[in-house]
Amino acid sequence: MECRQIRELLLADYRDGRAKSDVADAILRHLESCAACRKLESDLNIALKPLEGLRGARPPADLWEKIKLRIEPRESFLQARLREAASRVERFFEFLHMPRYALASVTAAVVIAAVFVTKTQMTRMDEEGLNIYLGTQASFMEETNADDLLSMDLLNNI
Numbered sequence: 256m257e258c259r260q261i262r263e264l265l266l267a268d269y270r271d272g273r274a275k276s277d278v279a280d281a282i283l284r285h286l287e288s289c290a291a292c293r294k295l296e297s298d299l300n301i302a303l304k305p306l307e308g309l310r311g312a313r314p315p316a317d318l319w320e321k322i323k324l325r326i327e328p329r330e331s332f333l334q335a336r337l338r339e340a341a342s343r344v345e346r347f348f349e350f351l352h353m354p355r356y357a358l359a360s361v362t363a364a365v366v367i368a369a370v371f372v373t374k375t376q377m378t379r380m381d382e383e384g385l386n387i388y389l390g391t392q393a394s395f396m397e398e399t400n401a402d403d404l405l406s407m408d409l410l411n412n413i
Contacts, residue, residue, distance in 0.1 A: 261289070
């Protein structure tokens, strides 16, 4: 192993006694041949000696919940507005599912559609009727001349 790997293990697993036996043996072999790593181990032993008698502190039971609340992304302003709008739309459709409101809504829609269709048909029929009348008059006028109209006494009433 290289010194860099040994230093990392000395700071973590080896010092805590969590290193696997083959790794611990490799560290011991390296420490026998490397003065710089032996010095680091000696310095660590001196620095950590006063902490050996301390027992581990227990974190509060709700610590993780508090951490999660701070880590979880907060809802953005736009997301909140979209959620509110979706909620309003859902409430509107729930409102329509009520029987009397649903019936009233459908009735209103049918009446509006019927008025629109009827108005469109009447306009088209008026235009078609006028065109037929004008076409008949024009063809009548083309077929007859002014003398024929006088003899029919049609122009005298004008």
